[in-house]
Amino acid sequence: MTATFGPSVTRRLIIKGVGAVALVGLGHATLGPWPALAANDKYPDDAFKQKNAGEAIKALYGKDHEASDKIKLDAPEIAENGGVVPISVTTTLSDVTSISFIVSENPFALAASYRIPEGTVPAVANRLKMAKTSNVIALVQAGGKLYSATKEVKVTVGGCGG
Amino acid sequence: MASSIRVRAILNGDTTDVQTLIQHPMDTGLVKDSKGELIPAHYIQQLSFEHNGKTVFQADWGTAVSKDPYVKFAFKGAAKGDEIKVSWLDNKGATDSLTAKIQ
Numbered sequence A: 001m002t003a004t005f006g007p008s009v010t011r012r013l014i015i016k017g018v019g020a021v022a023l024v025g026l027g028h029a030t031l032g033p034w035p036a037l038a039a040n041d042k043y044p045d046d047a048f049k050q051k052n053a054g055e056a057i058k059a060l061y062g063k064d065h066e067a068s069d070k071i072k073l074d075a076p077e078i079a080e081n082g083g084v085v086p087i088s089v090t091t092t093l094s095d096v097t098s099i100s101f102i103v104s105e106n107p108f109a110l111a112a113s114y115r116i117p118e119g120t121v122p123a124v125a126n127r128l129k130m131a132k133t134s135n136v137i138a139l140v141q142a143g144g145k146l147y148s149a150t151k152e153v154k155v156t157v158g159g160c161g162g
Numbered sequence B: 001m002a003s004s005i006r007v008r009a010i011l012n013g014d015t016t017d018v019q020t021l022i023q024h025p026m027d028t029g030l031v032k033d034s035k036g037e038l039i040p041a042h043y044i045q046q047l048s049f050e051h052n053g054k055t056v057f058q059a060d061w062g063t064a065v066s067k068d069p070y071v072k073f074a075f076k077g078a079a080k081g082d083e084i085k086v087s088w089l090d091n092k093g094a095t096d097s098l099t100a101k102i103q
Helices: A007-027 A045-049 A053-061
Strands: A071-074 A085-091 A096-103 A110-115 A123-128 A134-142 A145-155 B005-012 B015-022 B044-051 B054-061 B070-076 B083-090 B095-101
Touching (some): A053 A110, A071 A145, A085 A096, A085 A134, A096 A123, B005 B095, B015 B044, B015 B083, B054 B070
Antiparallel strands (some): A071 A085, A134 A145, B044 B054
């Protein structure tokens, strides 16, 4: 990971630099929206700190999940770059309120959690890091119950190097 | 100044497809730099999308979301020309936001 610095690194640094300047500039002007969030919009800090999948699911949802064939988890069989693994989920379950992604073998199992208000389509696509070959679990909370779909993704180069 | 957020919201029938790309290092805090020193964790924790003052999608992210994160979702009830506001907050308290028109 450290031996392959090329022109792209320089470009990245420049982009980062521009980003940082933009952030400093905007920092004061955009502090507005966050205090307005309701209490149930709180960041689930505890769940993101759990190392294994079971503990993370317990901390986030506090209930057991059952496998459902109404959830379609789309992830590659083999990921050549664990740093960027495209993973998406769609479901035909109704009354979906939340969708989360767990990567069982990552240092911290919970990767991302999405809240789905009424009127929003129960489907999410994102890109996750995977440290090594692992099960990916998509969790869908629907009608107060927790459902899941699991798929193994083989990783040839781990994603820890970012 | 260029924003860290790029968003494309396109009305497709009665649903609006929203694709977002954000420029952010998403450092896990577990990786060492070339001098062998740990790069401190620096990652977006929350990302929200508002339409007409209502939150239509909210992400809670950990360190396992890839650098320069991408996310895609869709929602109903918007019209062409409506505005959608995207905001994020990271673990160091930095934020950014952007308002885009639905196409």
